[in-house]
Amino acid sequence: MSDFPEELRALLRQPDTAKVIATVGREGAPHVAARPTLQLLANGDLAFAEVLDSSQLSKDLVYALWFERPIAIGISRGEAAWQLTARPWRCVVAGPLLKQFLLAARAAQGPDADIATVWVLRVDAVRDDSPETQRLADAALRPNAGAHLDRESLVRRAVVS
Amino acid sequence: MPRPHDPGPREVAALHPQVPFLILLKMDLQRRGLQLTPAALDAVQDPLYDYGRSYVIYGQGEAVRKNAPGPLLLRDGTSVLVLAGAQTADPYTVDFHDGRFVLYDAAEFIDEVDFTPRPDYYGKRTSRGVPMETIATARPQRLDLNPYRFCHFWEGGNQCRYCAYFTDVTATKALVDGKFPREVDPEDIYETVAEALKEPGRFSQVMLTSGADPRGERTFDFEVGRQIEALQAIGRNFKTRRFASELIGCAYDKQQLQRLHDETGLTSYCPDIEVWDPKLFDWICPGKAKFNGRDWWIRSALEAVDIFGPGNVYTNAVAGVELAQPHGFKTLDEALASHFEACEFFAKHGVVYLSLVWIPWRGSQFHGQKQPPLEFYARLIQGLRDIKRAYGLKAVNDDYRHCGNHGDSDLERID
Numbered sequence: 171m172s173d174f175p176e177e178l179r180a181l182l183r184q185p186d187t188a189k190v191i192a193t194v195g196r197e198g199a200p201h202v203a204a205r206p207t208l209q210l211l212a213n214g215d216l217a218f219a220e221v222l223d224s225s226q227l228s229k230d231l232v233y234a235l236w237f238e239r240p241i242a243i244g245i246s247r248g249e250a251a252w253q254l255t256a257r258p259w260r261c262v263v264a265g266p267l268l269k270q271f272l273l274a275a276r277a278a279q280g281p282d283a284d285i286a287t288v289w290v291l292r293v294d295a296v297r298d299d300s301p302e303t304q305r306l307a308d309a310a311l312r313p314n315a316g317a318h319l320d321r322e323s324l325v326r327r328a329v330v331s
Numbered sequence: 332m333p334r335p336h337d338p339g340p341r342e343v344a345a346l347h348p349q350v351p352f353l354i355l356l357k358m359d360l361q362r363r364g365l366q367l368t369p370a371a372l373d374a375v376q377d378p379l380y381d382y383g384r385s386y387v388i389y390g391q392g393e394a395v396r397k398n399a400p401g402p403l404l405l406r407d408g409t410s411v412l413v414l415a416g417a418q419t420a421d422p423y424t425v426d427f428h429d430g431r432f433v434l435y436d437a438a439e440f441i442d443e444v445d446f447t448p449r450p451d452y453y454g455k456r457t458s459r460g461v462p463m464e465t466i467a468t469a470r471p472q473r474l475d476l477n478p479y480r481f482c483h484f485w486e487g488g489n490q491c492r493y494c495a496y497f498t499d500v501t502a503t504k505a506l507v508d509g510k511f512p513r514e515v516d517p518e519d520i521y522e523t524v525a526e527a528l529k530e531p532g533r534f535s536q537v538m539l540t541s542g543a544d545p546r547g548e549r550t551f552d553f554e555v556g557r558q559i560e561a562l563q564a565i566g567r568n569f570k571t572r573r574f575a576s577e578l579i580g581c582a583y584d585k586q587q588l589q590r591l592h593d594e595t596g597l598t599s600y601c602p603d604i605e606v607w608d609p610k611l612f613d614w615i616c617p618g619k620a621k622f623n624g625r626d627w628w629i630r631s632a633l634e635a636v637d638i639f640g641p642g643n644v645y646t647n648a649v650a651g652v653e654l655a656q657p658h659g660f661k662t663l664d665e666a667l668a669s670h671f672e673a674c675e676f677f678a679k680h681g682v683v684y685l686s687l688v689w690i691p692w693r694g695s696q697f698h699g700q701k702q703p704p705l706e707f708y709a710r711l712i713q714g715l716r717d718i719k720r721a722y723g724l725k726a727v728n729d730d731y732r733h734c735g736n737h738g739d740s741d742l743e744r745i746d
Contacts, residue, residue, distance in 0.1 A: 196745045223732070223744070233745045235407050236351030261408030263732050264471040264533060265448035266379075272532040285532070286732070287408060 174210060174296060178252050181245055182210050189218075191291075192242040193230030203227040207271060208243070215259060215292055216243070219271040219285040231258040231289055243291070244299070253299035259292035337421075338705060339436060347709040353407050354741045356441065358708045360411045361688040361736070364422040365403065365434075374427040375400035380446045383453055383464055401447035402470055402735065410447060410471050410735035447471045450533055452526040457519045466515060466523040472732040473536045474527055476520060478561035479554070481513045482542030484618025491605060491616045493652045495692035496542070514557070517564035524565050536733045537565055540579040545622040554580065555587045562595035573598050577645070577728045581622070582631035585638075592638045599728045600635045601645035604628055604684075606653055607673035614658050633680045641681030642724055648673065650711055651689035651703045663707050667714065674715050678722035685729055685737045686711055712738040720746060 174182075181187045189208040193201050203226070208218040220228050234241050235258040243254040262268050268288050275283040308316070319325060338346075340355035347355075367375070375381060375398070382401045402410035403425070424435045425444060434441040450469040456462055468475045484490045527534055539561055544554040558578055566574060573596040582602040583591070591597050605619070606612045613620040619628055635644040653659050653666050660666045674684040688708060691700045716739050719725070726740035734740070 223730070229745045232407060236353055236745070260406045260445075263404070263408045263410075269531055269533075276531070 174214065174293075175298075177250065178245065178296065179210060181247055181250060181252065182208065182216075184247060187245060187247040190244045191218075191227060192244070193227060193234060194239065195226065195230040196233050201226050201230055207274070208245075211290070215290050216254075216256065217262075217267065217271070217288055217290045219275060220287045220289055221285050223286045228287070232261070234258050235261070240294070241291070243293075246299075249300055249302060251299040251301070253297045254293050255295040256291040256293045258289060260290040262288040262290060340705065343705050343709050346706065347713065350709045350713060350742070351407075353405050353409070353442075354712070354738050355705060355709060357405060357409055357411050357735075357741070358688050358712075358738050359705050360403070360423055361690065362702055362705065362708075363419045364690075366422045366424055367400075368424060368426045371425045371427040371432060372397050374432065375446060379448055381449055382469075383449075383462075401449065404445040404447055404471065406443065407731070408471075409731040409741055412470075412736060450527060451530040452523065455526055457522040459516065459519060461516075461519050463519075463523040463526060465511060466519050467527060469527070469534075470733070470735065472534060473538050473734065474524065474534045475538050475540070476515075476523075476561065476565075477541055478515050478517075478520065478539060478557050479513060479541035479544060480511070480515070481544075482618075483545060484543045484622075489618035489621055490696075491618065491649075492655070492696040493615065493649055493689060493691065495694035495698075515561070517560045520561050521564040521567055524568050528568055536575045536577065536728065538577045538579065538733070543581050543618060543622070545581070549584060549587070550622050551581050551583055551587065555583055555590065559590060559594050562591070562597055566596040569596065572596055575728075577601055577733075579603065579647075582619075582628040583635075584631070585634045588631070588635050588638050598639070599643040599645065600639055601647065601729075602628055602631045602635070603647040604632070604673065604677075605647070605649050607648065607669050608653060608660075611653050611659060615652055615655065632677065632682045636681040642683060642727070644681065645683045645685060645726065645729055646677060647685050647687055649689045650686035651707065652697065654703050655697050655700050663703060663710075666703070666707070667710055670711055671714050671718060674718045678719055678724055681724070683719065683724050683726050683729070684715065685726060686715055686739050687736055688738075708738060712742055715739040716742040716746075719743075 188204065189206060190202050190204050195201060205218040208216055211217050222228060231241070233239065238257070240255050240257060243256055245252040245254065268285070271288045272285050275285055317324070340352050340359050343355050344350060344352045380400045381398045383398055402412050404410050423441070426433050426435060432444045432446065434444045447470065453464045453469070457466065466476065482490060482496060524537065539558060541554065541557065544557070545551055547553040558580060562576070565576070576597050577599045578591065578597055579601040588600065591600065606615045609625055612625045632644055632646050648670060650670060653669060654663070660669070670686065677684040689702060691697045691702065725743050725746070726737065729737055729740050731741050731744060
């Protein structure tokens with residue numbers, strides 16, 4: 171279980187945060203799916219509602235759980251971005267957690283809304299993936315490398331009279 | 332004396348890397364059963380898990396008289412109906428510590444597990460005072476009903492030789508104040524289903540099965556009439572003509588099947604062939620052989636496809652029982668070849684052939700027989716899955732969420 175910075179916790183609570191899950195299935199094909207219901211549980215796991223067992227994401231998560239393959243999760247909003255590495259930990263088919271997500275879906279979409287399962291994901295690593303954090307990290311590692319020399323903060327422009 | 336080495340799920344998974352450990356674990360749990368430690372037994376008394384008094388006592392038989400949990404859940408969401416009472420000499424063990432259930436094989440930690448939460452209707456009674464959990468039992472997403480709790484094949488010793496159903500009626504009666512008649516009142520069925528459907532997201536399928544009753548003008552007419560009454564009672568709970576449902580029944584003729592289709596909301600039908608080989612069918616299933624023989628049971632499944640549609644008719648095989656002695660196959664390869672031949676035959680006709688793990692139950696004629704090794708089941712489920720996939724068949728009714736008993740349909744989850 172990984173530590174969740176407060177900024178990431180706050181992002182996960184925001185309804186307009188982009189939450190995507192990247193998987194690789196049995197045939198090796200990569201797949202990315204947005205899952206807005208992704209949320210942090212009290213024990214540090216993540217969970218989201220899946221509508222269909224037949225979705226590519228469901229199949230890939232079963233594959234990852236069975237054969238111990240990692241998955242990636244991207245969380246972003248504006249300039250803030252986080253990258254998580256996780257494992258599908260549990261596929262919930264009945265009980266309080268399923269009921270909680272189902273009732274939330276019905277409150278949001280109406281009484282005919284339905285879900286098949288709730289997936290619980292166990293997070294192994296959390297990384298700040300925002301452009302600014304990456305730039306600062308890169309600058310600290312390679313202070314004079316890579317950036318274009320014509321940037322405003324570097325170049326001294328000759329004053330033409 | 333040390334028991335002979337019996338390769339477990341990890342060893343078999345190493346030999347068959349296409350079969351996931353969790354499916355092998357499930358099948359091995361079915362083979363060997365499980366027992367609960369006192370801590371785990373205490374933990375399942377929690378209202379979240381407490382399925383009430385049961386004739387199935389997990390753990391140490393008479394020494395344990397506590398309420399039982401529902402089906403065991405593995406992390407991939409599949410359930411395991413392990414009727415404990417330790418059917419074998421080396422069952423798995425479920426313990427409870429640090430607020431979670433954990434599975435052990437002797438001293439080896441295997442995995443975190445859970446139990447199916449108790450449905451809300453358990454503990455309630457119908458207007459006639461019948462405990463609803465005696466009318467319908469709950470799997471994780473399936474409501475199981477037995478409209479008729481007696482199998483007439485047992486009369487004259489014609490029951491299937493591996494069967495121990497309906498041998499526990501006395502114990503069951505004692506636990507429900509004697510309110511355990513053979514025939515269930517359709518009104519009790521109606522009320523129980525209505526109550527069960529009040530719980531959000533708890534059920535997505537209804538399954539009916541009963542003891543065989545060949546009586547009637549045409550064979551099984553009594554049974555068919557009873558199933559229709561039960562299905563109509565269930566159907567009164569729905570606005571739609573059809574509702575997700577499965578009937579595991581005897582082999583009915585076309586007219587009876589048409590009645591089931593036309594007069595009820597039934598969506599799928601499953602006459603179980605149990606054993607494919609003709610001679611072994613007659614030996615192992617004498618009741619089915621008597622009423623009306625293997626060809627009749629096969630024809631019923633095929634004719635049902637014309638009525639319910641391809642992929643909506645199933646048939647189960649009790650995998651491993653064809654190796655029972657003295658008349659069964661002598662080699663695993665012969666047994667596997669028989670299953671694959673059966674699966675191919677049924678698949679060609681749109682019938683989904685599924686395998687179940689054979690357990691030589693106490694109370695069955697085959698108690699004490701030797702089960703095939705776990706590797707047999709690994710080879711079996713891969714072969715069955717490959718055949719069905721080639722024919723575009725998938726077990727949408729008998730999948731991990733609804734039945735949970737079939738390793739071959741589990742494999743389809745990633746197809």
